[in-house]
Amino acid sequence: MMSLVAALDYPLDLAPTTALKPRLRVVLLGCGTVNSGVLAGLEDMPGQVEIAAIVTRRPRNESEGAYAWLTxxxxxxxxxxxxxxxxxxxxAAAEKALALAVERGVHVISANKAVIARRPDLEAKARRAGLGFAYSAAVGGGVPVLETVARLKASGETITRVRGVLNGTSNFVLGLLEKGIGFDDAIAAAQAAGFAEEDPSADLDGLDAAAKLALIARAAFDIAPDPYAIPADSLFDLSVGQILGARENGLRYRQLAELSVQAEGVVATVRLQALPEDHALARVENEENAVEIDCASGTRIVLNGKGAGQTPTAGSVLSDVRALLANGGAG
Ligand SMILES: NC(=O)c1ccc[n+]([C@@H]2O[C@H](COP(=O)([O-])OP(=O)(O)OC[C@H]3O[C@@H](n4cnc5c(N)ncnc54)[C@H](OP(=O)(O)O)[C@@H]3O)[C@@H](O)[C@H]2O)c1
Structure with missing residues (x-):
């Protein structure tokens, strides 16, 4: 039987996965839910990355790790x-930081869908400069939505529609409303579970899903819609009575974000829709995300998984870091 070493056509110490990776000096912008998970992952990549500084809003003292904590x-x-x-x-600090990064020739990896969606110029400028500019975690948390869109395009597919539950907070709140819990208590429970921010309006009014649609539109159709111009329904437009009535009729309300190719062009919407309860997008529970991608060839891909939370989101960020390293640090 041939040994593993004999099967390789290069010496083990020159294996491309180890020998060709450059060392990246990294600044972490923020160290909350997402980046504290990213930091733990980077600590497991010695020799490939080095933490140059960590920026937070509140000053940290020296006892919080051996890093340069800056404000x-x-x-x-x-x-x-x-x-x-x-x-x-x-x-504003995030927008300033990303603009500064591109200006100074620094690669960017971001989980910040809001800023990336409303500043398509930053990505365009970074790409023209040959910089890495990746944001896998910005859509779907741990669900590889942008990666799948890119792969379908690279394989020659023409995407005709992308539709899904892209906002875990709204889905979590809808799940509680379906149990007859009132809005205030449902939102408080989402906040206590760490899914909703202090001001949950971007999630519940559909702006967060609209920003994610804008990023999918960029990947799928090379267009950059303004997230604020995407029509969106607010969860507050629904009553608990409507939600319970739908349940009695075998329907479940979901916040559905949709991009579709129409005669007039690509149409983007975020709508609250009552779907049959056995529909793949109706069965999404809690903070999960699910996305259907349809292609002109008839191919349909359905993705689902954890749309938020430290482990899946940090995992997506770290996959962008590994891709950058594998690419020799180039964009
Ligand atoms: N959480 C998720 O599951 C998830 C999933 C996908 C995408 N995202 C996106 O990822 C980003 C981060 O989310 P997160 O949940 O990690 O947030 P977070 O837990 O609230 O952490 C935010 C971090 O940013 C720092 N910060 C805030 N304002 C700052 C300022 N003006 N200058 C410097 N530092 C500042 C905070 O500093 P202090 O520690 O000093 O307060 C904190 O370390 C957001 O854009 C979010 O939309 C989150």
Whole structure:
């Protein structure tokens, strides 16, 4: 029997997975739910990444690990990073940081769908400069939505429709409303479970799903719709009575984000729709996400999984880091 070593056509110490990876100096932007998971993953990649600094809003003291904790963005860029990993909330600081990264020739990996969706110019500029600019975690958390769209396109498929439950918080809240729990208590439970932010309006009013649609549209159709211009229903437009009435008739309300190719072009909407309870998109529970991708060839791909939470989201960010390393640090 041939041994494993004999089967390789290069010496083990020159195996491309180890020998060709460059070392990246990384600045983490934010260290909350997502980036604390990313930090733990990066600590398991010695020799490939080095943490140059971590930026947070509140100052940290020296006892919080052996890292340079900073609150000043410019000082963080002065550490000379190759890569920034952005897991800041949707805020002016995040927009400033990503603009600064592109200006200074620093690769970007981000989980921040809001900023990436409303600033398509940053991605375009980064790509023109040959920089890495990846945001797998921004859509679907751990569900590989953007990756699947890119793969379908690369295989020559023409995508005609993408439809799904893209906002785990709304889905979680809808699940509680279906049990007869009122809005205030359902939102409080989502916040206590760590799925809803202090101000949950971007999730419940459909803006978060609209931002994700804008990113899918960029990947699928090379267009950059303004997330604020995508028509969206608000969960607050539904009453608990309507939701319970639908349940009695075998229907479940879901916040459905949809992109479809129509005669007039690509149409994007975020709608609250009552689906038959055995429909794949109606069976999505709690904070899960699910997406159907239809192609002109008749191919339909259905993805589902954890749409939020530290482990799946940090896992997606880390897969972008590994892809950048495998690509020799280039975009
Ligand atoms: N959580 C998820 O499951 C998930 C999934 C997909 C995408 N995302 C996206 O990932 C991003 C981060 O989410 P998260 O849940 O990790 O948020 P988070 O837990 O609230 O953490 C945010 C971090 O950003 C820091 N920060 C906030 N404002 C800042 C400012 N002005 N300057 C410097 N640092 C600042 C905070 O600092 P302090 O620690 O000092 O407060 C904190 O470390 C968001 O854009 C979110 O939409 C999250």
């Amino acid at each position: 000043d963005l410019t000082a963080a860029f002065d550490t000379g990073p190759d890569l920034v990993i952005d897991a800041l909330p949707d805020c």
